[in-house]
Amino acid sequence: MAYSASPIIDHFAGPIGQARLSLEDVFATRVSEFCHAGHSIFWEGDVASDTFRVSEGVLRLYRILPDGRRAITGFAFPGDVLGLAFHDRYFYTAEAVTTVRLRRFPHGRLQALAADCPHLHYEILQVIANELGAAQEQMVLLGQKSAEERVASFLLMNGLRVAKDRSAPIVFDLPMTRLDMADYLGLTIETVCRAVTKLRQAGLVSLEGRHKVFLHKPDELARFAGQDDSGCPGMIKVTHQASWPRHAMANLNDELEPAASRTCDHSH
Amino acid sequence: MAYSASPIIDHFAGPIGQARLSLEDVFATRVSEFCHAGHSIFWEGDVASDTFRVSEGVLRLYRILPDGRRAITGFAFPGDVLGLAFHDRYFYTAEAVTTVRLRRFPHGRLQALAADCPHLHYEILQVIANELGAAQEQMVLLGQKSAEERVASFLLMNGLRVAKDRSAPIVFDLPMTRLDMADYLGLTIETVCRAVTKLRQAGLVSLEGRHKVFLHKPDELARFAGQDDSGCPGMIKVTHQASWPRHAMANLNDELEPAASRTCDHSH
DNA sequence: AATTCCTGTTACAAAATGTTACATATCCTC
DNA sequence: GAGGATATGTAACATTTTGTAACAGGAATT
Numbered sequence: 001m002a003y004s005a006s007p008i009i010d011h012f013a014g015p016i017g018q019a020r021l022s023l024e025d026v027f028a029t030r031v032s033e034f035c036h037a038g039h040s041i042f043w044e045g046d047v048a049s050d051t052f053r054v055s056e057g058v059l060r061l062y063r064i065l066p067d068g069r070r071a072i073t074g075f076a077f078p079g080d081v082l083g084l085a086f087h088d089r090y091f092y093t094a095e096a097v098t099t100v101r102l103r104r105f106p107h108g109r110l111q112a113l114a115a116d117c118p119h120l121h122y123e124i125l126q127v128i129a130n131e132l133g134a135a136q137e138q139m140v141l142l143g144q145k146s147a148e149e150r151v152a153s154f155l156l157m158n159g160l161r162v163a164k165d166r167s168a169p170i171v172f173d174l175p176m177t178r179l180d181m182a183d184y185l186g187l188t189i190e191t192v193c194r195a196v197t198k199l200r201q202a203g204l205v206s207l208e209g210r211h212k213v214f215l216h217k218p219d220e221l222a223r224f225a226g227q228d229d230s231g232c233p234g235m236i237k238v239t240h241q242a243s244w245p246r247h248a249m250a251n252l253n254d255e256l257e258p259a260a261s262r263t264c265d266h267s268h
Numbered sequence: 269m270a271y272s273a274s275p276i277i278d279h280f281a282g283p284i285g286q287a288r289l290s291l292e293d294v295f296a297t298r299v300s301e302f303c304h305a306g307h308s309i310f311w312e313g314d315v316a317s318d319t320f321r322v323s324e325g326v327l328r329l330y331r332i333l334p335d336g337r338r339a340i341t342g343f344a345f346p347g348d349v350l351g352l353a354f355h356d357r358y359f360y361t362a363e364a365v366t367t368v369r370l371r372r373f374p375h376g377r378l379q380a381l382a383a384d385c386p387h388l389h390y391e392i393l394q395v396i397a398n399e400l401g402a403a404q405e406q407m408v409l410l411g412q413k414s415a416e417e418r419v420a421s422f423l424l425m426n427g428l429r430v431a432k433d434r435s436a437p438i439v440f441d442l443p444m445t446r447l448d449m450a451d452y453l454g455l456t457i458e459t460v461c462r463a464v465t466k467l468r469q470a471g472l473v474s475l476e477g478r479h480k481v482f483l484h485k486p487d488e489l490a491r492f493a494g495q496d497d498s499g500c501p502g503m504i505k506v507t508h509q510a511s512w513p514r515h516a517m518a519n520l521n522d523e524l525e526p527a528a529s530r531t532c533d534h535s536h
Numbered sequence: 537a538a539t540t541c542c543t544g545t546t547a548c549a550a551a552a553t554g555t556t557a558c559a560t561a562t563c564c565t566c
Numbered sequence: 567g568a569g570g571a572t573a574t575g576t577a578a579c580a581t582t583t584t585g586t587a588a589c590a591g592g593a594a595t596t
Contacts, residue, residue: 445543
């Protein structure tokens, strides 16, 4: 909060402050910093004074339970921005998996910029909303999927970061360790290994060294992973729990509303 | 997107639009609707045209996997607002556990209001940031905690919604079914029952009927649940993984920065 | 008040995952 | 490039969780 004004930044506060600033613009004004593998940018519980944008490299984001268990809540890749939730303290530790290049921007000052620039504010909201979507996806994975499904999902998710086309084989690099994967997927190292072996035997994936992955049939892998296809319009899913009637809700008209209360009368 | 203007709302768009609007204010202008137990407000995959604020009652929020498994990603209680992530489609189904009273506000118009009122925009961001925090907490629970720890965490979490004081016994109502709890905690009904029984035998909780819960020793229950104490300043945790050096990062000074790159040199 | 249905509980067998132990591969330093 | 340290892979065994099934209890209806 007591940061001295930097001329590099101050032009944002002027009339240009109303321009369509993007997060990328904001961070572009800052110098690069480096964080080597195994070192941390910040720790869980630290006062959250800065936000960070990753330029190169990968971070693991984790929390530690009182008894020492480690839960990796996510990984940060180039382009990702950390600390945008504007909490008082960081909720997780951010540790470099590989050497990371990043830029930082002060928390409070970014908030001030966002207050003056709705577009920037909206972009921040979008980033957090996407993180929330990813977190919910992960909740589904951790709560409902088997070990093999989790590993398949993880490989596919990382593959699709590189190539969006599921119909063609994908080759990519997986920088994190097996322990990272395990702590992210809620499994042990051994279970991860077993699952990878099975996927290899099924001809769906193969490995070269520890970190290079080949997805031979991403499409089939997706089906195997129990990938949720929701959001694909026209896709009707058969379910066997109290969740059948998927017909679209119709009464979303928004005329001048009647004074009386309405009732959601969607059949069960 | 083709909503006709409503006079009830339009005064927000005028000069008053710059006032410190709160989400509560915005929804207060709308009529109440009711949704009876078992019925849904919206479905996963529906086009997201409205946001909702719960006035009374409880909703379960869930996604369905292609093979029918149900993952409850959360519950919505009075005061909670749904749909603020402004995605094109709802990512989950919102179904009433009890009869629910709620108010709705059109997606696009709320976005427009937020663009004119930084305070409102900021409040929306806070809501999503809190949801994100809860989702990460849940990821830790699902990935790292045992069945009994999960149930203990769940009971405690719901108890603390009513009473913030962990040192005194808590009595509260748990409106959802055992199946809801199971699908939320990534367990089966039977495992939930067994866990509850053990907690009962340990003298930590007791039940009256299906939905009334007594937490006799919330403090002890919290310890049992492996509750993360992070965020409590001065709390140093002993860990046994690659996460030891928890000393605070010091070089967060933010002077006019040197042109050269810096390095995060926190020891590992 | 009795019946019926639904939800919740318990016991035991089965499956999945975690543990332990050790072999092998890869990485890093010298 | 040698050698040690670390990470990974595999297998046998232990534990936890699940699946199945039978039963108990509560609420709503008759």
